[in-house]
Amino acid sequence: MISRSRLQLYIQLTRLNRPIGILLLLWPTLWAVWIAGQGHPTWHIVGVFILGTVLMRSAGCVINDYVDRDIDKHVKRTRERPITSGQVAPKEALILAAGLAFVALLLVLTLNTLTLLLSIPAILLAASYPYTKRFLAIPQAYLGIAFSFGIPMAFAAQLNTVPAVAWWLVLANIFWVIAYDTEYAMVDRDDDIHLGIHSSALLFGKYDVVAVMICYGATLNILVMVGQMLGKGWIYYVGLAVATAIAVYHFTLIQHRKREDCFKAFLHNTWFGMAIFGGILWDYGR
Secondary structure (H helix, E strand, O other): OOHHHHHHHHHHHHHHOOOOOHHHHHHHHHHHHHOOOOOOOOOOHHHHHHHHHHHHHHHHHHHHHHHHHHHHHHOOOOOOOOOOOOOOOHHHHHHHHHHHHHHHHHHHOOOOHHHHHHHHHHHHHHHHHHHHHOOOOOOOHHHHHHHHOHHHHHHHHHHOOOOHHHHHHHHHHHHHHHHHHHHHHHHHHHHHHHHHOOOHHHHHEEEEEHHHHHHHHHHHHHHHHHHHHHHHOOOHHHHHHHHHHHHHHHHHHOOOOOOHHHHHHHHHHHHHHHHHHHHHHHHHHO
């Protein structure tokens, strides 16, 4: 039996005490679940994707800390994480990540074959993302792809096919991930320079704020096009309008590049995703 202190370490390691990552992964998945189900997805599929999101995000955090264990010790914000601080052994962390991924796989096995096949690249992307910070100039784009695989899987689970609209949703989400993870990278800019880690904040340089806003704009414009493809009503666009206002608010936070405000903008992105989902949900429910 796992002791309470050990369980607390696992909660820290999987970031269950900081659910922002789960929410940012969950919102676009729910966009897809509701659109694929035409507003009436089966509750089995809804449950599988919500639980699967929690499990895979948790596993991804463990893998990230395992890969970064020799880097995290040099950063004040991360030096107390369970693996780098020696509280959880690397092998133990890998076993935990494998266990979480295995349970997620069991959930996927209750769905159709196409969804199962799509889960393979989804797992590979999640596992390999932490390594991209070493060599890829914009790892946030890779993260965007990894964070978007729930979208085609949601369509596959309900339709047994992945229509064009699903891939447009994927593209919209990739731009959104680049936007909010650049805000996060703006917080860690100095540490990343010191450690030789790549990030979009470093790549964009003095144009980082402009790049973030362009990515928000791309996300919203693609979602307008998706709404037109699906023949959505005015309520859907109200959700996009609210999301636009939120993006503008984020601009007011990040424009001066203060670390605390950039982090606040990053955390606030859950409302951006929720606004879009609210528009989708309300539009189907009217």
